[in-house]
Amino acid sequence: MAIRLRRPQRGARLKPPKRIFGFKPFSKQQLKLMTWWMPGSPFQSADGVIAEGAIRSGKTVAMIVGFLFWSLLTFGTKEGQDFIIAGKSMGALKRNVLKPLFQILNALGIKYFYNRSSEAPNIQIWHNTYYLFAGHDERSQDVLQGFTAAGLLIDEVVLIPKSFVEQAIGRCSVEGSKLWYTCNPGGPFHWFKTEFVDERKKKRLLRLHFTLDDNPALSGKIKNRYKRMYPAGSVWYKRFILGQWAIAEGLVFDMFNEDVHVLPLSEIPTWFPRYGVSIDHGTTNATVFGFFGYGRGDGRVYLLNLFYYDPTQHLQGRKTDSQLANDFEKWLSGKKPQDIVCDPAAATFIVELENRGYEITKADNAVLDGIRLLSNQMHWDDAKQPSFFLADRAEMLPLKQEFGSYGWDEKAQERGEDKPTKGNDHGLDMVRYFFKTVIWPFIQETGGIEGWEIH
Numbered sequence: 001m002a003i004r005l006r007r008p009q010r011g012a013r014l015k016p017p018k019r020i021f022g023f024k025p026f027s028k029q030q031l032k033l034m035t036w037w038m039p040g041s042p043f044q045s046a047d048g049v050i051a052e053g054a055i056r057s058g059k060t061v062a063m064i065v066g067f068l069f070w071s072l073l074t075f076g077t078k079e080g081q082d083f084i085i086a087g088k089s090m091g092a093l094k095r096n097v098l099k100p101l102f103q104i105l106n107a108l109g110i111k112y113f114y115n116r117s118s119e120a121p122n123i124q125i126w127h128n129t130y131y132l133f134a135g136h137d138e139r140s141q142d143v144l145q146g147f148t149a150a151g152l153l154i155d156e157v158v159l160i161p162k163s164f165v166e167q168a169i170g171r172c173s174v175e176g177s178k179l180w181y182t183c184n185p186g187g188p189f190h191w192f193k194t195e196f197v198d199e200r201k202k203k204r205l206l207r208l209h210f211t212l213d214d215n216p217a218l219s220g221k222i223k224n225r226y227k228r229m230y231p232a233g234s235v236w237y238k239r240f241i242l243g244q245w246a247i248a249e250g251l252v253f254d255m256f257n258e259d260v261h262v263l264p265l266s267e268i269p270t271w272f273p274r275y276g277v278s279i280d281h282g283t284t285n286a287t288v289f290g291f292f293g294y295g296r297g298d299g300r301v302y303l304l305n306l307f308y309y310d311p312t313q314h315l316q317g318r319k320t321d322s323q324l325a326n327d328f329e330k331w332l333s334g335k336k337p338q339d340i341v342c343d344p345a346a347a348t349f350i351v352e353l354e355n356r357g358y359e360i361t362k363a364d365n366a367v368l369d370g371i372r373l374l375s376n377q378m379h380w381d382d383a384k385q386p387s388f389f390l391a392d393r394a395e396m397l398p399l400k401q402e403f404g405s406y407g408w409d410e411k412a413q414e415r416g417e418d419k420p421t422k423g424n425d426h427g428l429d430m431v432r433y434f435f436k437t438v439i440w441p442f443i444q445e446t447g448g449i450e451g452w453e454i455h
């Protein structure tokens with residue numbers, strides 16, 4: 001039987017237009033990052049480059065362009081080589097590196113093949129192959145073993161385990177290999193600061209420091225908006241806006257102010273489109289439940305009610321899961337929140353609540369991300385309102401006390417780790433779980449926070 005070929009309708013087979021990167025004239029610092037390896041450059045013989053500094057300062061985009069030209073012109077025209085491109089997670093890599101990379105390739109008219117289905121996802125450009133890795137994943141290290149590369153690009157290297165970075169460097173054994181790193185600063189004792197940034201001469205690395213002014217795509221208005229993301233003296237401001245390797249010291253939430261964040265009941269709306277509950281569970285430590293209202297379109301989140309049971313403060317002492325679940329039901333008194341999130345470590349308590357018919361979401365316990373998000377939401381100044389409030393009720397007292405005592409662990413800082421001190425943190429853990437697990441996805445759905453980078 002003859003097959004009648006139907007002509008496609010006009011335009012039906014046309015691919016959607018390619019997204020093309022809209023370049024603005026590069027800043028001086030971006031040009032340096034793109035060209036340091038070229039003949040005639042005073043840094044031509046360096047083994048690599050570190051672009052570090054403020055968020056959104058144009059580091060990653062300029063590094064992609066530099067890395068691409070260097071790798072293609074040095075190796076891609078001959079038999080080709082393999083390269084490592086790594087980020088903290090595949091998600092972060094796609095958002096921060098691959099998306100601009102593909103747009104840049106489209107803008108330059110360079111053909112590429114993205115092989116995403118294989119065990120080791122990779123991109124082929126000319127004769128080169130660029131393998132993609134997530135540095136957080138223990139398995140990534142196995143994939144790296146036995147691999148020979150002519151260079152690497154590691155985005156946000158401060159967030160990646162040192163073991164992965166060392167392993168990746170070890171793979172770059174091809175003559176002429178070069179190492180490209182970007183990061184926002186961490187603490188002054190972070191291994192990447194002490195062993196790479198400070199040792200850059202020994203390691204033959206060029207360091208390029210970026211500020212918001214080095215990104216030609218940012219208007220003054222947007223820059224000012226970024227500057228208002230965190231309190232001016234906070235560790236986040238120093239690191240992400242000023243680009244300093246600043247120590248995390250003092251109180252974690254030093255922006256907390258009873259006059260600002262605690263509202264009389266008369267100033268709190270009586271109805272919310274969305275309600276949520278968050279739980280931090282302890283057996284020898286405090287158990288805390290919080291009831292939140294949000295979603296009125298003003299970005300504000302209110303902690304409306306709190307339950308706080310500290311076994312060391314009561315004659316009765318420790319309570320069983322079942323007793324705490326009774327407390328929970330009595331406290332909730334039939335209210336039906338859309339979300340209930342719980343400390344992921346509280347496996348037996350979660351089962352107890354599930355057996356009673358509650359649907360429980362295990363909380364995202366990424367401590368630093370949660371703290372940073374809550375800091376941003378609580379930050380206020382003359383031009384920015386805070387987004388988190390507590391109802392002025394007597395039961396909030398233990399949480400208010402936690403705000404006044406929850407500090408950075410200075411011993412951990414000396415080891416290069418950002419960690420709050422252990423202790424009175426159960427109410428704050430509860431709040432943090434809620435923001436990271438419920439409010440963060442809600443913010444993203446409803447437009448996100450401009451300039452925010454999620455890790």
Ligand SMILES: Nc1ncnc2c1ncn2[C@@H]1O[C@H](COP(=O)(O)OP(=O)(O)O)[C@@H](O)[C@H]1O
Nearest residue numbers: 022023024025026055056057058059060061217
């Ligand atoms: N020369 C440029 N032209 C156009 N847009 C740019 C340029 N440099 C940076 N940008 C844009 O600015 C934003 C931040 O750049 P990025 O390189 O991701 O910053 P960083 O890595 O420092 O956080 C991105 O949206 C990027 O596309």
Ligand SMILES: [Mg+2]
Nearest residue numbers: 059060096182
């Ligand atoms: Mg970046």
